[in-house]
Amino acid sequence: MTSPTAQRAKPLYLLAAFGSGCLLTCAVFFNGEAGRFGGAMFSSWQAHGVGTVVAALLLAFIWRRERKAAAEARETYGKPPLWAYLAGILGGITVILTSWSVNSPLALAGTLALGLAGQFTLSLIADYWGLLGLPKRRLDMRDTASFVLIAAGSLLIILFGVGSA
Amino acid sequence: MIGPVIFAFVIGLLIILSRQINGRLSLSTTPLISSFWNHLVGLIFITLLGLAIGDLIPPNLAEIPLWVYLGGALGVFFVASGSWLITRIGAVNTTLLLISGQMVSGVVLDFARGVPITLWACVLGIVLIFAGMALTQRKG
Numbered sequence: 405m406t407s408p409t410a411q412r413a414k415p416l417y418l419l420a421a422f423g424s425g426c427l428l429t430c431a432v433f434f435n436g437e438a439g440r441f442g443g444a445m446f447s448s449w450q451a452h453g454v455g456t457v458v459a460a461l462l463l464a465f466i467w468r469r470e471r472k473a474a475a476e477a478r479e480t481y482g483k484p485p486l487w488a489y490l491a492g493i494l495g496g497i498t499v500i501l502t503s504w505s506v507n508s509p510l511a512l513a514g515t516l517a518l519g520l521a522g523q524f525t526l527s528l529i530a531d532y533w534g535l536l537g538l539p540k541r542r543l544d545m546r547d548t549a550s551f552v553l554i555a556a557g558s559l560l561i562i563l564f565g566v567g568s569a
Numbered sequence: 570m571i572g573p574v575i576f577a578f579v580i581g582l583l584i585i586l587s588r589q590i591n592g593r594l595s596l597s598t599t600p601l602i603s604s605f606w607n608h609l610v611g612l613i614f615i616t617l618l619g620l621a622i623g624d625l626i627p628p629n630l631a632e633i634p635l636w637v638y639l640g641g642a643l644g645v646f647f648v649a650s651g652s653w654l655i656t657r658i659g660a661v662n663t664t665l666l667l668i669s670g671q672m673v674s675g676v677v678l679d680f681a682r683g684v685p686i687t688l689w690a691c692v693l694g695i696v697l698i699f700a701g702m703a704l705t706q707r708k709g
Contacts, residue, residue: 414706417657424650425670431643448615458642477598491610493610495587501583510577514573514574519577522577523581525582527585528660543661550701557701558694
């Protein structure tokens with residue numbers, strides 16, 4: 405299997421990722437409201453159910469294009485390993501751990517801050533070794549500086565900016 | 570206290586691990602197909618768990634406003650874009666930029682809803698984040 409090479413983020417990627425982060429804020433807000441009405445299990449269940457239906461409808465709409473793209477991808481990277489289908493289970497576990505953690509003395513801010521620490525740690529490890537068949541990428545000085553700035557800004561917002569006022 | 574601390578840290582690890590795995594599936598398929606499997610497998614897992622421990626269908630189901638179900642639809646795009654990004658710009662850049670968007674829009678959402686925020690910390694945090702984002706860009 406060949407690995408693609410990762411590159412510095414172009415403006416298109418920056419906009420896409422930033423926009424996707426905004427999307428996540430909205431999704432978390434909606435799912436939080438679903439949880440407020442029906443509990444954490446229901447919230448996660450409905451989000452995955454609606455997501456499955458929406459993804460299936462979208463796929464049906466553009467199936468010709470998707471099938472062609474998937475065939476080409478398989479040609480280049482081979483059959484996906486079986487474990488690659490199992491990420492959904494981790495999403496389910498995440499929901500349960502989150503509802504425990506948010507209701508512990510850590511509350512939302514502590515959960516978010518430690519969650520960010522976990523995300524940063526594993527991202528660094530994943531890029532360094534190219535975990536699970538994805539590209540390796542070593543950080544240079546610029547990457548390190550942007551890492552420190554974004555991590556500091558995020559923690560400042562979580563711990564002192566929102567929620568605690 | 571050490572229990573919740575570990576849980577909260579593990580949540581972060583799981584988020585990255587799942588993006589990495591979805592990204593791998595998307596390499597051999599497409600980001601949208603990968604997002605479909607992520608949601609279907611998650612749905613099966615939570616359904617089984619719910620059947621075992623209950624709490625799946627709340628008694629006040631009829632009172633829940635329909636707009637809350639939009640979250641699941643947005644999740645499809647979020648997961649697909651994560652796979653698309655991670656295979657192109659790597660895990661660190663994907664994580665940094667997604668979190669930047671999440672933090673800045675989170676402050677804006679709280680502000681718009683009239684949730685009290687500490688202005689200096691939010692503004693300084695957003696300035697630091699934008700500076701970090703600018704640094705992720707190619708030179709020149």
